[in-house]
Amino acid sequence: MSLIVQKYGGSSVADAESIKRVAKRIVETRKAGNEVVVAVSAMGDSTDELLDLAHQVTPIPAPRELDMLLTAGERISMALLAMAIKSMGHDARSFTGSQAGMITDARHGQARIVDVTPGRVRDALDEGAIAIVAGFQGFNRGTGDITTLGRGGSDTTAVALAAALDADVCEIYTDVDGIYTADPRVVPRAHKIDRISSEEMLELAANGAKVLYIRAVEYARRHGVTLHVRSSFNNNEGTIVYNESATEETIAAAVRTSTGTIPVQSSDPSNPTQKSETTVEEPLIAGVATDLSEAKITVVGVPDIPGKAAQIFNIVAKTGANIDMIVQNVSAASTGLTDISFTLPKSDGQTVLTTLTAEQSEVGFASLQYDDQIGKLALVGAGMRTNAGVSAKLFTALYEAGINIEMISTSEIRISVVTRADTVNDALRVVHTAFGLDGDEEAVVHAGTGR
Amino acid sequence: MSLIVQKYGGSSVADAESIKRVAKRIVETRKAGNEVVVAVSAMGDSTDELLDLAHQVTPIPAPRELDMLLTAGERISMALLAMAIKSMGHDARSFTGSQAGMITDARHGQARIVDVTPGRVRDALDEGAIAIVAGFQGFNRGTGDITTLGRGGSDTTAVALAAALDADVCEIYTDVDGIYTADPRVVPRAHKIDRISSEEMLELAANGAKVLYIRAVEYARRHGVTLHVRSSFNNNEGTIVYNESATEETIAAAVRTSTGTIPVQSSDPSNPTQKSETTVEEPLIAGVATDLSEAKITVVGVPDIPGKAAQIFNIVAKTGANIDMIVQNVSAASTGLTDISFTLPKSDGQTVLTTLTAEQSEVGFASLQYDDQIGKLALVGAGMRTNAGVSAKLFTALYEAGINIEMISTSEIRISVVTRADTVNDALRVVHTAFGLDGDEEAVVHAGTGR
Structure with missing residues (x-):
């Protein structure tokens, strides 16, 4: 049994x-x-x-x-x-x-x-x-x-x-x-x-x-x-x-x-x-997910000296906020200052801003920017491990659709990009098509007619 | 503490x-x-x-x-x-x-x-x-x-x-x-x-x-x-x-x-x-309660031979109904038949009627009467134990108010009577007065103005 x-x-x-x-x-x-x-x-x-x-x-x-x-x-x-x-x-x-x-x-x-x-x-x-x-x-x-x-x-x-x-x-x-x-x-x-x-x-x-x-x-x-x-x-x-x-x-x-x-x-x-091919060969891409629940915080004018990033993220960690993507720009040689951006759930935004502001003089950054109009798109597939060119294909598809990429983060089986919130659904459709995921028929979203 | x-x-x-x-x-x-x-x-x-x-x-x-x-x-x-x-x-x-x-x-x-x-x-x-x-x-x-x-x-x-x-x-x-x-x-x-x-x-x-x-x-x-x-x-x-x-x-x-x-x-x-006297001497009567939730069943034409009441109430007990008052009339010598009445919650009425009807030939009664228009009044007081004349005073008060008593039942500290349902509130008022329970002021029923 x-x-x-x-x-x-x-x-x-x-x-x-x-x-x-x-x-x-x-x-x-x-x-x-x-x-x-x-x-x-x-x-x-x-x-x-x-x-x-x-x-x-x-x-x-x-x-x-x-x-x-x-x-x-x-x-x-x-x-x-x-x-x-x-x-x-x-x-x-x-x-x-x-x-x-x-x-x-x-x-x-x-x-x-x-x-x-x-x-x-x-x-x-x-x-x-x-x-x-x-x-x-x-x-x-x-x-x-x-x-x-x-x-x-x-x-x-x-x-x-x-x-x-x-x-x-x-x-x-x-x-x-x-x-x-x-x-x-x-x-x-x-x-x-x-x-x-x-x-x-x-x-x-x-x-x-x-x-x-x-x-x-x-x-x-x-x-x-x-x-x-x-x-x-x-x-x-x-x-x-x-x-x-x-x-x-x-x-x-x-x-x-x-x-x-x-x-x-x-x-x-x-x-x-x-x-039918899904049983024969592992597909390159399993699926594409989007997320509009995150915001981006940019710490502007951070002294580009060792330990600053650690200091910032230790402060953020104390709030319990769940940090997702982190991007650090190349430092401008003339100023010795850099910017660090990261994404986090919008619900954690205010707490993190308040906590960072309280430590501003200690850390020595210039200002904070908060942006809750971002969208995240993630392409996931175990097939990426053995297939080169996935990133290039993704970026090309977005470029051809006129969608600007603001942040990029990758793992072994995933590529995530951040775009403007109001372009993320367009991004989702073009990427879905570009990777050959479109089915032959429209999906039935709700089959809720009982049985 | x-x-x-x-x-x-x-x-x-x-x-x-x-x-x-x-x-x-x-x-x-x-x-x-x-x-x-x-x-x-x-x-x-x-x-x-x-x-x-x-x-x-x-x-x-x-x-x-x-x-x-x-x-x-x-x-x-x-x-x-x-x-x-x-x-x-x-x-x-x-x-x-x-x-x-x-x-x-x-x-x-x-x-x-x-x-x-x-x-x-x-x-x-x-x-x-x-x-x-x-x-x-x-x-x-x-x-x-x-x-x-x-x-x-x-x-x-x-x-x-x-x-x-x-x-x-x-x-x-x-x-x-x-x-x-x-x-x-x-x-x-x-x-x-x-x-x-x-x-x-x-x-x-x-x-x-x-x-x-x-x-x-x-x-x-x-x-x-x-x-x-x-x-x-x-x-x-x-x-x-x-x-x-x-x-x-x-x-x-x-x-x-x-x-x-x-x-x-x-x-x-x-x-x-x-x-003030309540602290000095135990009052004769503590209070008067009424109950309109009961009905009366009368088993008509029961052979007046030993064991018949036991037989009837054993049948009723099997239904789990909560019997309250029981009254058995004096048998008419000419017929050798008697009537037995009892009160029970209205909610149990139908079950008991059905169960008794199923055993009618076994018990040998003539018919059943169901009356759900009764009211019960109970006078309660520990002082009754040492005071004679409480019943007489109760019955007199009801008689003078023109209220008919249909059943009577007593315990050491209680007298209950059954009347028509539509007279029980009048009965309550006259009895309350007759036993000197009326206060000097009207009671405040709901003090629900918060604090």
């Missing part, structure tokens, strides 16, 4: 009808002969509503109590989901993060998983029940307190359960058909990626692809969990995120388990967006 | 503003030098909203999952209350029923407390924090599952914590000033009772007084907990519910602790509704 972990997000369980629809899908998975563990998020916008309530009570809610509050959200969705399944004649049991053995450190609001001891979940499966686990939440042994895992927490819950229970596959259900070569709302000819390595997925997620959270991908990669990102509105095969170290047989088995009777790697002629 | 347990119901924490108001009251109690433990209900109508959601998913929700669902309600209110207190600069910690050691049996939806192990609550107090405990909820050790205590559960949580922590007093906050001699909405001259024995309170609660739940009073009585029922909208002294076995000093100490600087048994002339 195979074990499947499924994760359903808030939009999949937004109301009683959605919950019944999800329950039916879970029951079908069980009936197909699988053991099923489900990680579920809070209903629709309920987490935001609870946050609103907290802020009506106090501008800065105590972190322990905020976690206690927010975990009520999944408690509601998981109980409703379990009762929906039971009303369909199948045994189901809901478990809080604590009951499911999601042991974390004590950092409220952003706890890290330190151990997973899903004894009660395993017992429920052994007794033939479907286990419904609250996503996003955990439990600290030292304090005995409830914790939450922060952004993308429910994805992480699902992956951690899949790892601890040695599941055959971890299915991440969402409202799109899988991971696309680019955002289909911007690039109508973006096509669904059939398979992507977790390394490439990490780069895409880190550079703005919204479907999977980077943290869950990291966890899956470290523990060798095969992910299947797919739509909760149809039975199509989605995107398989595989570990580079996994064998072809392991991956194929995961796909078989997950898709049930759907033929593996079907060459169904009615699905022309499926690129 | 005294220890006070306070209970706040859903209407006291209905929104963010109410929560802040309650937090302020709790902080004041702490500042007065007391250790404070709070049992809190779910916000306003949120439990009903969760129930609605469950019924949208399935008509008969699985009891385990329903408890999981409903306990999200207090989780929200207690976390918000704790963060409100913390934002006022006082340490506070919220605890679920499980964390607070409310150990119950496994009967979901109506669990009974089997043990209270409030180690974490005690630790929080020892560290100077205010402990906020979720009312209504518990935990079964055998299954590891979350349970709920059923109707009046939050009152019971408060009393059980007060007993386990050996609190000096358990304050039950509500939207009225205390227990009244009669419902002030019906009897404008009803006056607040300053003190009432738990035995009398039990009879009042069992006969329709809504402010306290009978189960919490029973628990308090069994464990010697002194209750103080008072308004959350002012600082007035409310009603002390004392155990008959408690000494006068114990009760006075509880009152002193609870009222802080308010003089005990003040004879403040601005409070003329306070009857």
